[in-house]
Amino acid sequence: MSVADSAFLRACRCEPTDRVPVWFMRQAGRSLPEYRAARGPGSILDAIRQPELAAELTLQPVRRYGVDAAILFSDIVVPVAAVGFGVDVEPGRGPVVSRPFRAASDLGRLRPLDPEADTGYVLETIRILARELEPLGVPLIGFAGAPFTVASYLIEGGPSRDYRHTRALMADEPGLWARLLETLAELALASLKSQVAAGVSAVQLFDSWAGALSVEEYETSVLPASRRVLEGLAGLGVPRIHFGVGTGHLLPLMAAAGADVVGVDWRVPLDEARRRIGPGRGVQGNLNPTTCLGSWDSVEAEARDVLARGGGVGHIFNLGHGVLPETDPAILERLVRYVHEQSPAVAAPVAETG
Amino acid sequence: MSVADSAFLRACRCEPTDRVPVWFMRQAGRSLPEYRAARGPGSILDAIRQPELAAELTLQPVRRYGVDAAILFSDIVVPVAAVGFGVDVEPGRGPVVSRPFRAASDLGRLRPLDPEADTGYVLETIRILARELEPLGVPLIGFAGAPFTVASYLIEGGPSRDYRHTRALMADEPGLWARLLETLAELALASLKSQVAAGVSAVQLFDSWAGALSVEEYETSVLPASRRVLEGLAGLGVPRIHFGVGTGHLLPLMAAAGADVVGVDWRVPLDEARRRIGPGRGVQGNLNPTTCLGSWDSVEAEARDVLARGGGVGHIFNLGHGVLPETDPAILERLVRYVHEQSPAVAAPVAETG
Numbered sequence: 001m002s003v004a005d006s007a008f009l010r011a012c013r014c015e016p017t018d019r020v021p022v023w024f025m026r027q028a029g030r031s032l033p034e035y036r037a038a039r040g041p042g043s044i045l046d047a048i049r050q051p052e053l054a055a056e057l058t059l060q061p062v063r064r065y066g067v068d069a070a071i072l073f074s075d076i077v078v079p080v081a082a083v084g085f086g087v088d089v090e091p092g093r094g095p096v097v098s099r100p101f102r103a104a105s106d107l108g109r110l111r112p113l114d115p116e117a118d119t120g121y122v123l124e125t126i127r128i129l130a131r132e133l134e135p136l137g138v139p140l141i142g143f144a145g146a147p148f149t150v151a152s153y154l155i156e157g158g159p160s161r162d163y164r165h166t167r168a169l170m171a172d173e174p175g176l177w178a179r180l181l182e183t184l185a186e187l188a189l190a191s192l193k194s195q196v197a198a199g200v201s202a203v204q205l206f207d208s209w210a211g212a213l214s215v216e217e218y219e220t221s222v223l224p225a226s227r228r229v230l231e232g233l234a235g236l237g238v239p240r241i242h243f244g245v246g247t248g249h250l251l252p253l254m255a256a257a258g259a260d261v262v263g264v265d266w267r268v269p270l271d272e273a274r275r276r277i278g279p280g281r282g283v284q285g286n287l288n289p290t291t292c293l294g295s296w297d298s299v300e301a302e303a304r305d306v307l308a309r310g311g312g313v314g315h316i317f318n319l320g321h322g323v324l325p326e327t328d329p330a331i332l333e334r335l336v337r338y339v340h341e342q343s344p345a346v347a348a349p350v351a352e353t354g
Numbered sequence: 355m356s357v358a359d360s361a362f363l364r365a366c367r368c369e370p371t372d373r374v375p376v377w378f379m380r381q382a383g384r385s386l387p388e389y390r391a392a393r394g395p396g397s398i399l400d401a402i403r404q405p406e407l408a409a410e411l412t413l414q415p416v417r418r419y420g421v422d423a424a425i426l427f428s429d430i431v432v433p434v435a436a437v438g439f440g441v442d443v444e445p446g447r448g449p450v451v452s453r454p455f456r457a458a459s460d461l462g463r464l465r466p467l468d469p470e471a472d473t474g475y476v477l478e479t480i481r482i483l484a485r486e487l488e489p490l491g492v493p494l495i496g497f498a499g500a501p502f503t504v505a506s507y508l509i510e511g512g513p514s515r516d517y518r519h520t521r522a523l524m525a526d527e528p529g530l531w532a533r534l535l536e537t538l539a540e541l542a543l544a545s546l547k548s549q550v551a552a553g554v555s556a557v558q559l560f561d562s563w564a565g566a567l568s569v570e571e572y573e574t575s576v577l578p579a580s581r582r583v584l585e586g587l588a589g590l591g592v593p594r595i596h597f598g599v600g601t602g603h604l605l606p607l608m609a610a611a612g613a614d615v616v617g618v619d620w621r622v623p624l625d626e627a628r629r630r631i632g633p634g635r636g637v638q639g640n641l642n643p644t645t646c647l648g649s650w651d652s653v654e655a656e657a658r659d660v661l662a663r664g665g666g667v668g669h670i671f672n673l674g675h676g677v678l679p680e681t682d683p684a685i686l687e688r689l690v691r692y693v694h695e696q697s698p699a700v701a702a703p704v705a706e707t708g
Contacts, residue, residue, distance in 0.1 A: 162678070164644040171645060171652035211600075214620050214642065216659070246565070249602040249622050266568050268603050288568065290518040291525060298525035305570070324516070 001137040003201055008069040008139050012202055012239030012261050012282055014314035020307060020343035021068035022336050023141070025243075026322030027061035028073045032329055034060050044089045045081060048074050051124040058129055062138055064329060065336045069139050069202070070129065072195070074122060076145025076206055077153060079187045082118040083111050085154065093159065100157035100165070104176050110183045115194030122191075123198040130199030141241075142200030144192050146207030147184035147225035149244075154180075163212050170221050181225035189232040196236050204241040204263070205229055207254070211246030211265075218250050223257050230258030241284055245321050251276040266291075266320030270309040282314040289319045292327045292335070299331055303338055312343070355491040357555055362423040362493050366556055366593035366615050366636055368668035374661060374697035375422035376690055377495070379597075380676030381415035382427045386683055388414050398443045399435060402428050405478040412483055416492055418683060419690045423493050423556070424483065426549070428476060430499025430560055431507060433541045436472040437465050439508065447513065454511035454519070458530050464537045469548030476545075477552040484553030495595075496554030498546050500561030501538035501579035503598075508534075517566050524575050535579035543586040550590050558595040558617070559583055561608070565600030565619075572604050577611050584612030595638055599675050605630040620645075620674030625663040636668040643673045646681045646689070653685055657692055666697070 003009065008021040029035055038056055039047050048054050057073040077095045081087040086098050086109070101109075115123065129140050148166075153159075155166045170177045192203050207226060210218060230240050242254045243263025255262050255277045262281060264273040266288035273283055291302050306317065317339045323332065357363065362375040383389055392410055393401050402408050411427040431449045435441040440452050440463070455463075469477065483494050502520075507513075509520045524531045546557050561580060564572060584594050596608045597617025609616050609631045616635060618627040620642035627637055645656050660671065671693045677686065 162644050164647050164678070167642065167644045168648040168652075171656075172649045211621070215623055215626070246600055246621075249626075267565070267600075269569055272569070272603075288521065290516050290521045293518050294522040295526050298522075302525075324518070 003134060003137055003139045006068065006137050006139050008316065009201060009239065011314060011316050012241070014280065014282055016313055018344060019340050020310065020312065020315050020317050022317035022339040023067040023069040023071065024061070024065075024319050024323050024332060025071070027065065027067060027071065027332075028057045029323065030325040031323050031327040031332075032060055032064065034064070041091075044075055044091070045078070048078060048125075049121045051121050051128055054121070054125040055128040055132065058125070058140075059132060062133070062136070065333055066340075067336055069141050070133055071141040071204070072122070072126065072129070072143065072200065074125075074143070076143070076150060078119060078122060079113050079144065079191045080110065080150060080154065080184075083113055083187070085109050087153070095153040096158045097154055101151070101154040101180065102165070102169075104179075107176075107179060107183060110180075110187065113187050113190040115190055119191065119194070123194055126195055126198035126200055139201035140199065141202045141204055142192060142195035143204040143206060144188040144229070146205050146210065146229065146242075146244075147181040147188065148213070148222040149207050149209045150184050150188070151180055152209055163209065167217075170217065174221070177221060181222070182228070185225040185228040188229045192229065192233055193236070196233070196238050200238065202239045202241065203233060204243060205259075207242065207244040207247075210244040210250060210254075211248075213250070215249055215253070219253055223253055226254075227257045234258065239282075243284065248273075248276075252278070255281055261316060263318070264320065270306065270315065271311065274311065282316060283310065284316040284318050286318070286320040287335075289321050289324050289327070292319070292331050293324060296331060296334060299335055300338060303335060304342065307339065307342055317343075357488060357491055357493045360422065360491050360493050362670065363555060363593065365668060365670050366595070368634065368636055370667055372698060373694050374664065374666065374669050374671050376671035376693040377421040377423040377425065378415070378419075378673050378677050378686060379425070381419065381421060381425065381686070382411045383677065384679040385677050385681040385686075386414055386418065388418070395445075398429055398445070399432070402432060402479075403475045405475050405482055408475070408479040409482040409486065412479070412494075413486060416487070416490070419687055420694075421690055423495050424487055425495040425558070426476070426480065426483070426497065426554065428479075428497070430497070430504060432473060432476060433467050433498065433545045434464065434504060434508065434538075437467055437541070439463050441507070449507040450512045451508055452511075455505070455508040455534065456519070456523075458533075461530075461533060461537060464534075464541065467541050467544040469544055473545065473548070477548055480549055480552035480554055493555035494553065495556045495558055496546060496549035497558040497560060498542035498583070500559050500564065500583065500596075500598075501535040501542065502567070502576040503561050503563050504538050504542070505534055506563050517563065521571075524571065528575070531575060535576070536582070539579040539582040542583045546583065546587055547590070550587070550592050554592065556593045556595065557587060558597060559613075561596065561598040561601075564598040564604060564608075565602075567604070569603055569607070573607055577607055580608075581611045588612065593636075597638065602627075602630075606632070609635055615670060617672070618674065623663045624660065624669065625665065628665065636670060637664065638670040638672050640672070640674040641689075643675050643678050643681070646673070646685050647678060650685060650688060653689055654692060657689060658696065661693065661696055671697075
């Protein structure tokens with residue numbers, strides 16, 4: 001089967017499929033022994049800069065799990081790191097910034113991205129993967145961090161619980177905030193366009209931490225920049241997935257920002273999420289990743305429910321957030337098999353899910 | 355004015371008031387210099403065991419801010435600590451448990467609470483406060499931790515990001531989970547009944563971390579125990595406030611559990627929260643506590659919006675979560691004044707809020 005006709009891309013377009021496609025956020029990574037063997041220690045950014053290695057890490061979960069899509073092995077801070085902002089990714093902690101963004105003068109540290117010159121290694125990885133995946137009929141997903149989530153790392157200097165500096169800048173210096181988010185939107189858009197040109201078949205915009213915001217904050221101060229990214233990709237023929245954690249209250253806005261598919265965490269059932277998102281868009285999710293730390297019986301019970309509520313058409317099965325490092329790969333293997341075996345009954349409108 | 359006729363208690367009953375009452379979760383605590391002076395170092399549990407000191411710490415924010423309600427200086431782990439489970443509260447970290455709850459044999463470590471014998475100091479604090487607050491017309495709020503949130507501390511051994519052990523127990527050992535939650539419900543109910551008998555005028559059930567759960571998990575595995583607590587208080591004549599963080603998706607269920615007032619964090623606007631909760635119940639909230647770390651202009655703008663969306667009647671102004679330790683007390687002083695000055699216009703249906 002061709003990539004364009006794959007279950008994943010058909011589901012993104014809300015076309016009928018013979019099965020519900022499945023992939024996992026962070027499917028490449030620390031939960032896989034072959035990942036730990038191939039990668040060794042050191043910053044994830046070093047691994048991303050080696051196209052052969054990054055391509056191998058991207059392919060590992062496709063081989064092991066038989067997932068319906070590969071996601072580029074990369075990180076949301078790659079573009080800002082590539083233009084020299086001074087970001088690293090600490091294993092087990094996440095992005096850390098030595099000199100956080102605090103004033104207008106810091107905007108000068110975020111020059112425009114020249115994708116070939118600055119992130120040629122990413123594009124080379126994509127070209128390798130496109131060649132490898134084409135004969136398998138497996139699409140490759142590219143991605144970027146949404147302006148708010150990237151801004152939160154640049155401003156807080158690392159992961160945060162309450163985003164206090166970010167929210168203070170947003171509230172107290174709205175002009176500077178808007179310029180920062182526009183700048184980050186242009187970086188994300190340039191990166192995503194170059195990924196599409198190099199061969200990815202879909203893109204996901206990660207606004208992982210937007211769920212910390214109120215509806216009004218999101219609508220006023222965040223949505224315009226995310227829309228700039230997503231609408232800038234319109235007409236390129238690649239589905240746009242938009243995802244964040246704890247965003248039940250933001251789902252209608254995240255859809256309106258220009259998403260073809262809205263990613264949903266485990267808190268809101270997919271049938272309810274669809275009601276909030278409205279017709280004509282796909283949903284992606286939403287098994288709780290901590291469930292995968294428990295018994296198979298729990299995973300199966302939740303997966304059955306996710307499939308039933310997902311409604312078959314326009315549903316991409318995924319976890320509600322990334323695979324946890326402690327996850328037993330055998331559980332995910334079994335989960336992919338389960339989704340593939342069970343989903344024809346869901347995809348076709350047979351009265352079997354009640 | 356009598357306590358029974360105070361703006362706070364009237365608002366809890368959805369009766370008209372001359373102003374929107376305001377208090378702050380964690381109004382007593384590290385953000386106040388007089389708190390740091392009175393309390394000194396050491397575990398918060400030691401301070402709670404000293405009635406004169408605990409009463410003083412409860413009164414400090416009433417004096418400084420002129421808030422419309424006092425909340426007992428205590429902690430949600432007091433009952434489980436009092437029956438000897440082995441819990442302490444580390445400054446800056448929160449509850450820590452040396453031997454976490456993992457198996458049926460741990461149920462034996464949670465004997466029933468004898469409020470006078472086990473937590474006589476709490477009741478003595480309440481009696482002191484009832485005497486002090488009565489002439490001021492200021493009601494005292496008692497509280498307890500909801501079964502899920504207390505269980506999460508007992509099982510995880512401390513604060514958690516993903517509640518993985520808690521969710522594993524919930525999913526894989528539903529019988530044991532139900533017994534644990536029933537046991538914790540009985541502890542919370544015994545504590546709250548004793549607090550009411552000693553003189554509190556309202557109670558708040560803190561299910562701070564329930565927002566991590568899906569709608570179905572909450573409804574199946576958590577709501578029955580919370581309902582047991584809240585319905586066990588019916589007919590005692592004290593309003594029951596039910597609060598958690600990130601619970602936008604759970605608001606209808608948290609109301610249905612038996613709340614007279616539903617506490618809302620900052621993510622969902624109060625007008626939308628009211629739609630989800632339905633008529634006949636009050637709402638409490640919901641200014642973002644991090645906003646109070648910024649400029650007064652930001653606080654004022656958000657407070658105006660909260661008052662407008664709160665709709666006046668049946669609204670208790672509060673933050674969307676506890677006061678952050680770094681908060682400037684001058685901001686909260688000004689905020690109380692602002693709410694009191696502005697709210698008559700809101701409480702009466704005058705077209706002034708557009």
